Amino acid sequence: MTTDAEARFDELIAADSRIEPRDWMPDAYRKTLIRQISQHAHSEIIGMQPEGNWITRAPSLKRKAILMAKVQDEAGHGLYLYSAAQTLGITRDEMTEQLITGRAKYSSIFNYPAPTWADMGAIGWLVDGAAICNQVPLCRASYGPYGRAMVRICKEESFHQRQGFEILLTLMQGTPAQREMAQDAVNRWYWPSLMMFGPPDDQSPNSAQSTAWKIKRFSNDELRQRFLGMLVPQAEILGITLPDENLRWNDETGQYDMSEIDWTEFFEVLAGRGPMNTERVRARREAHENGEWVREAAAAYARKQAAKAVAA
Numbered sequence: 001m002t003t004d005a006e007a008r009f010d011e012l013i014a015a016d017s018r019i020e021p022r023d024w025m026p027d028a029y030r031k032t033l034i035r036q037i038s039q040h041a042h043s044e045i046i047g048m049q050p051e052g053n054w055i056t057r058a059p060s061l062k063r064k065a066i067l068m069a070k071v072q073d074e075a076g077h078g079l080y081l082y083s084a085a086q087t088l089g090i091t092r093d094e095m096t097e098q099l100i101t102g103r104a105k106y107s108s109i110f111n112y113p114a115p116t117w118a119d120m121g122a123i124g125w126l127v128d129g130a131a132i133c134n135q136v137p138l139c140r141a142s143y144g145p146y147g148r149a150m151v152r153i154c155k156e157e158s159f160h161q162r163q164g165f166e167i168l169l170t171l172m173q174g175t176p177a178q179r180e181m182a183q184d185a186v187n188r189w190y191w192p193s194l195m196m197f198g199p200p201d202d203q204s205p206n207s208a209q210s211t212a213w214k215i216k217r218f219s220n221d222e223l224r225q226r227f228l229g230m231l232v233p234q235a236e237i238l239g240i241t242l243p244d245e246n247l248r249w250n251d252e253t254g255q256y257d258m259s260e261i262d263w264t265e266f267f268e269v270l271a272g273r274g275p276m277n278t279e280r281v282r283a284r285r286e287a288h289e290n291g292e293w294v295r296e297a298a299a300a301y302a303r304k305q306a307a308k309a310v311a312a
């Protein structure tokens with residue numbers, strides 16, 4: 001039997017209205033959102049590492065300032081998303097605990113190393129580019145706090161994608177060694193960035209329910225195709241080769257043909273066996289432990305202020 005609360009929820013979803021924290025929602029909807037938003041938040045925070053690693057080595061003051069701003073944006077994205085997840089009843093401490101004990105999942109893309117400066121270009125162009133394709137439709141996600149966080153995040157992601165493109169463009173107009181470095185970075189990040197959209201539609205068990213709840217608006221394969229539509233003309237401008245000899249537009253299907261993605265690699269990295277998984281979680285745990293005195297000081301200050309307010 002459908003209760004009034006359930007009927008109201010279904011009505012809001014059908015009308016493309018937003019579900020807000022005060023509204024009744026099915027448990028499974030809440031759980032799905034907590035999982036998705038917290039994983040998304042963790043990805044933003046872990047995603048600071050491959051680029052944070054290059055801030056001290058950026059080739060000029062200007063590049064350093066831009067990269068620092070970009071990495072700070074990612075920290076901000078993590079914070080909006082943790083706050084959005086908290087409105088669903090999970091605490092920040094619980095989420096942090098899941099991350100630093102290695103129990104939480106985050107985007108497998110951040111478990112790859114960034115050995116050269118050109119990786120900063122490839123990450124911005126490909127990883128932030130894929131993030132935009134994934135996130136623009138999430139601005140209309142049915143859960144209000146998630147959709148609203150996404151609007152601001154997307155604006156910043158588009159700056160990130162352009163700064164990556166511009167790094168690659170500069171390298172591609174440079175010496176043969178610089179061009180080679182740019183091409184090598186794109187070769188390494190291209191396939192993992194395509195994996196960011198998740199498994200093919202016929203192997204994506206949770207997609208149908210998320211689509212029915214209007215959290216997800218396009219399928220994994222549709223988003224992957226959109227991403228290719230963005231990359232192909234930009235690769236041409238860059239003079240960079242996308243490392244797939246089977247990649248071409250197919251007039252009949254109205255889609256890009258491409259080689260098979262190596263899903264074994266994807267599932268291995270997701271299961272914690274990627275090149276950098278252990279290091280990423282270790283660095284996060286260490287940062288959390290080293291920040292303990294800051295949290296203590298902030299809490300002590302808050303107590304002092306509260307006591308003063310009571311006394312006044």
Ligand SMILES: [Fe+2]
Pocket residue numbers: 044073074077153157
């Ligand atoms: Fe981000």
Ligand SMILES: [Fe+2]
Pocket residue numbers: 074128131156157160
């Ligand atoms: Fe970004």
